[in-house]
Amino acid sequence: MFIELDLQSETPLYEQLINQLIEGIASGALKPGDPLPSVRNLAENLGINLHTVNKSYTLLKQEGFLQVHRKKGVIVQPDAMPGVTAEFEAKLFRQLRSLAAEAAVRGMTEEAFVNRCKRLYEDTTMKRGGDGQ
Structure with a gap:
């Protein structure tokens, strides 16, 4: 996955993760319906706390960028992305x-x-x- 976090940055890790996932959607690297790693797997791969990943996923879900399915896990919103509010x-x-x-x-x-x-x-x-x- 294309995510690189700056552990020395003043920007919180969860915010960096949100920003990079949204950039991935904007660039087309992440397409509607694409699955994302589980909270545990992404946290392990990035070397960060799983609560940080969970917070990022939760906020992105609340904003309408992600969906969470019991069987499919976390996926990029397959329907329309959130509009300008x-x-x-x-x-x-x-x-x-x-x-x-x-x-x-x-x-x-x-x-x-x-x-x-x-x-x-x-x-x-x-x-x-x-x-x-």
């Missing part, structure tokens, strides 16, 4: 606002900031050939 837009605004502010303080132009964001979006979704909608 007011909560998501608020989260996006908060995160981009702080990054935009730091970019401005460091002397990055608005054009450079927007171009970086656009390139990152394109790179993230390029493998699946979608527009992220």
Whole structure:
């Protein structure tokens, strides 16, 4: 699996795992209906506590990115992915606002900031050939 966690990062491990799984879905590395490793197996493979993986899976299930089946285990949502909600837009605004502010303080132009964001979006979704909608 493509997941690499940074044990020295200030970002909690469960959040890193969530982010990487969502990136995997966005890039097409994880497709709708794909099975994910069990909580125990993924925790063992990554060398982290199984409660960390369980928390990540639970939050992704609550958000609509994953489904849990008794027989199939954890799978990538086979139906429609969650849409853009007011909560998501608020989260996006908060995160981009702080990054935009730091970019401005460091002397990055608005054009450079927007171009970086656009390139990152394109790179993230390029493998699946979608527009992220």
